[in-house]
Amino acid sequence: MTVALNLQGVACTFVSKDQPGQRYTAVKDVNLMVGAGEFVSVVGPTGCGKSTLLNVAAGLLAPSTGSVKVFGQPLQGINKRAGYMFQAESLMPWRTALANVSAGLQFRGVPEEQAAIQANEWLRRVGLGGFGDRYPHQMSGGMRKRVSLAQTLVLDPDIILMDEPFSALDIQTRQLMENELLDIWQAKKKAVLFITHDLDEAIALSDRVVVMSAGPGSRPMGDFTIDIERPRDVAEIKTTSRFLELHAAIWAVLREEVLKGYQQQLKVA
Ligand SMILES: Nc1ncnc2c1ncn2[C@@H]1O[C@H](COP(=O)(O)OP(=O)(O)OP(=O)(O)O)[C@@H](O)[C@H]1O
Numbered sequence: 001m002t003v004a005l006n007l008q009g010v011a012c013t014f015v016s017k018d019q020p021g022q023r024y025t026a027v028k029d030v031n032l033m034v035g036a037g038e039f040v041s042v043v044g045p046t047g048c049g050k051s052t053l054l055n056v057a058a059g060l061l062a063p064s065t066g067s068v069k070v071f072g073q074p075l076q077g078i079n080k081r082a083g084y085m086f087q088a089e090s091l092m093p094w095r096t097a098l099a100n101v102s103a104g105l106q107f108r109g110v111p112e113e114q115a116a117i118q119a120n121e122w123l124r125r126v127g128l129g130g131f132g133d134r135y136p137h138q139m140s141g142g143m144r145k146r147v148s149l150a151q152t153l154v155l156d157p158d159i160i161l162m163d164e165p166f167s168a169l170d171i172q173t174r175q176l177m178e179n180e181l182l183d184i185w186q187a188k189k190k191a192v193l194f195i196t197h198d199l200d201e202a203i204a205l206s207d208r209v210v211v212m213s214a215g216p217g218s219r220p221m222g223d224f225t226i227d228i229e230r231p232r233d234v235a236e237i238k239t240t241s242r243f244l245e246l247h248a249a250i251w252a253v254l255r256e257e258v259l260k261g262y263q264q265q266l267k268v269a
Contacts, residue, residue, distance in 0.1 A: 002036040003072065004081075004159050004191035005057055010066035011217075012052050026052045028217035030066070032210065036158070037189035041202035042220075043254060044212030045261025050195045054163050057193055058084055070159070083157030087164040090148050091136045097123060097143075098132035101150045108155070122150035126180060142173035149177070153184065159191045167197065178205060178234045186231060199254060203246055204234040211253050214260035222253040 010030040016022035027049035034040045042050050055061035056068060059079035068075040070082070091100050102119035106112060123132050126146040136144055145166065152160065166174045182205060185192060196202050202209045203226055211222035228242055237243050 001038070003033055004036045004038070004070070005032075005034040005193060006067075006069040006072075007032040007053070007056065007063075008067045008069070010053070010056060010063040010068065012049065012056065012061065013064045025064075025217050026215055027212075027219065029219045032220060034159070034191045034193050036071075036191050038208065039185060039192045039194065039206045040208045040210060041194040041196055041206040042210045042212060043196060043199055043202050043250075044218065045214045045254075045258045046197070047265060048212045048215045048218040048257070048261060050212060051163055054084075054161050054193065054195055057159075058082055058161050079159070079161075081157060082159040082161050083152040083155050085148055085152045085160070085162045085165045087167055089136070089144060090151065091144055093136050096133050096135055097128060097139065097147045100136070100147055101154050104151060104155050118154055119150070122154045123147070125153075125184065126150045140173075142169055142177065145169060145173075145177055146180075149181065149184075153188075157190065159193070160185075161193050163195045164197065166201070174201075175235050181205070182230075182232060182234070199247060199250060200238060201234075203228075203243060203250070204232065204237055209250055211250060211257065214257045214264055216264075221257070222250065224250050 007030055011025060011028040013023050013025045016024060030053065032053065042053065044050055052061065056063050057079065059075050059077055070079055092103070095103065098116060098119050101122055102115040105115035105118060120132060123129055126149050128143060128146050131143065166177050169177060178201065194205060206226050209224045209226060210220045212218050213221045224246065226246060228237055
């Protein structure tokens with residue numbers, strides 16, 4: 001299998017803003033690999049360093065030690081083979097849905113007309129054909145997330161990095177979006193690194209679920225293959241016996257770390 005993303009021996013140490021002498025090692029000894037076309041989720045206690053790892057993969061943060069390779073090449077600067085979708089709203093309020101989706105293409109030098117055709121096509125794929133002229137404030141949260149998804153995918157990245165992209169949505173909209181993401185992923189088979197708090201979501205979507213330990217010095221401490229056949233309906237598979245078995249096995253590892261994570265936070269507070 002071609003390796004799309006490979007983090008080897010990655011550690012990230014931050015210097016405290018208030019006390020420059022103080023250092024905090026968020027993640028340490030992290031080895032994490034995502035194959036081309038593979039869907040990998042990372043779960044872990046709050047504050048363990050999941051977003052930190054995603055930022056490292058995106059090239060937004062250089063690791064203090066270790067290496068990051070993208071399709072075998074050392075990553076320098078921004079990861080141009082990757083598209084990102086973060087938890088926060090990423091739309092420009094002064095641009096229509098269409099203009100939001102086509103912006104990235106235009107920044108890359110695609111002529112306006114061509115960019116609009118591709119952006120329209122992606123809006124249609126995410127179920128928003130006909131909504132291209134709406135502004136973000138004229139759309140629901142779920143619709144805005146669809147626009148964000150189109151905005152990420154229109155650039156045709158080989159690697160998709162997602163940090164809790166659906167956490168702000170109500171459960172029904174969330175399930176719709178998860179199924180849509182799976183449909184698109186199934187058709188395009190990109191490498192996905194998906195961060196979530198939600199173990200159900202991680203299992204439902206992924207080929208593999210990686211469990212991070214509680215910080216400081218958080219590292220992957222479990223790597224579970226999700227051998228549930230595809231295509232999947234995220235709502236339906238949650239009642240299958242294999243899903244429940246996998247959930248129990250992963251939760252047995254994750255639970256301890258979540259408890260440790262809470263203890264850590266209490267200490268910090
Ligand atoms: N730029 C920074 N400077 C100092 N500390 C940081 C910085 N970025 C992250 N940290 C610390 O590193 C740790 C990991 O943060 P990170 O946001 O990666 O965790 P997370 O697992 O994504 O958290 P959550 O699940 O709550 O979103 C936290 O303790 C955080 O306070």
